[in-house]
Amino acid sequence: MEETSPHKGRLINDEVAETITRAEELAYELKISEVMTSNMHKISPDQTMQDVVDLFRQARISGAPVVLNNQLVGIISMEDLIRCLVTSDLAANISKYMTPSPLTVKAGDPVIEALKVFVNSQVGRLPVLDENEHLVGILTKGDITRGLLRALQHDYQAEEVRRYRASHLFEDIISDRTSLILRYTIRHRDFNHGGEASGNIKRALLRLGASPQIARRCGIAIYEAEMNLIIHTTNGGVLRVEIEPHRISIDAYDDGPGIKDIELAMKPGYSTASEEIRELGFGAGMGLVNIARCVDSMVLESSLDKGTRLRMKLFLDKAETVGEGYASKQGDAA
Structure with a gap:
């Protein structure tokens, strides 16, 4: 039976993207050889x-x-052993009770x-074969769980190092601004890549030491601006974010059709998105x-047939500054 996925055939809109976890990503990134048991017992x-x-x-x-x-x-399991014990047949050869031609997986395939x-x-376990069909390991669900946990821990440790480096970015730089x-x-x-820019910016802010609240506010604002460029422009546009210790400036601009009535566009629920866009889960008029x-x-500026420019700013107080010592701020908070 063909494997189905709840995301198969769907564009990754905001609602769907939130359901994809890092563990799911790792299942595509990790190779079976990285999580299998290679030092196995054979019989x-x-x-x-x-x-x-x-x-x-x-x-x-x-x-x-x-x-x-x-x-x-073949493969012999506890279930096979139980069948043998029921008939008190422990003297029988393994070949009588084993499962011949078992399901297998390849070491180089993703988890x-x-x-x-x-x-x-x-099945509870899968023999792992190399490209030459030689047995190189055994894989259980427990192996996968342990492998994912190790990878998640490595992710966490690597992210902490990145955050420490990024959060001190401005400390040793002397300039007026x-x-x-x-x-x-x-x-x-480009709906398939919708949300990537906002996700990257949010991640950068967190590494720079921004508070989760500031990162969330920026993430939402930039996501909405990003989707507006995808939905409403003619040729796409540009997102520009300037991060300073005490201020974050966001600029989204394009050379598209422009907005006829800015006051109307600011009203909740108003949208010029087509029915096709709405069916994809976008264009609800709340951006x-x-x-x-x-x-x-x-500040929203727009001219018909010339384009639109959206300028946004977030002002950070002393406790929310970015790039000036994430680790020290965390220590002070503790």
Whole structure:
């Protein structure tokens, strides 16, 4: 049966994007070889089921690959052992109770491929083969869970290092005015990449030491501006963000059709989005309203057939400054 996904065939709008977790991303990024057990216990088909009992008890495992002449010929599990015990047949060869030609996965495939097999079958473990069909490991759901947890921990530690470096960005720079400028080109109707710029900017702000509240406010405002460039322009536009220790300035501009009535455009629920755009989950007419709710200053300028420019600012108090020592601020807060 073909594996289906709740996101398959859908554009990643804001609602869907929020449901995709880092663990799901890692399932596509990690290779099976990175999470499998390579130092596995093997057993031969001509050994007895009593040998299986002894192996499972001593190694504290519940399954093992069955190998003959270095080739995988089957797999023996606790379920197979129970069938044997019911008939008191411990003297029988393993070949009588093992599962021949078991489902397998490739070491170089992403973890998501193994998860698909687990979802669509009742197996508890999967032999892992290399490109030459040689057995190189065994994979259980527990292996995947532990691998994902290790990767998430590594992510966290790496992110802390990035945050520390970025949060001290302005400390050793002497100038009358120091700022960091981020610039993104947004393409018309590029819904598949919608939200990427705002996500990158929000991540940068957090690394620079911005409070979660400031990062969220910027994230929402920039997302709405980004989607406006995707939906309402002719050729797309540009997002420019200037980050200073005490101020964040956001500029979104395009050379599109312009806005006929700015006052009307600012009213909740008003939208010029087509029915097609609305069916995709965008164009509800709350973009500018949401932006105004999140920023301290907002100026909208537009000329018909010449384009639109949206300028936004957030002013940060002393406790919210960015790039001036995230670690020290965290320590003071503690």
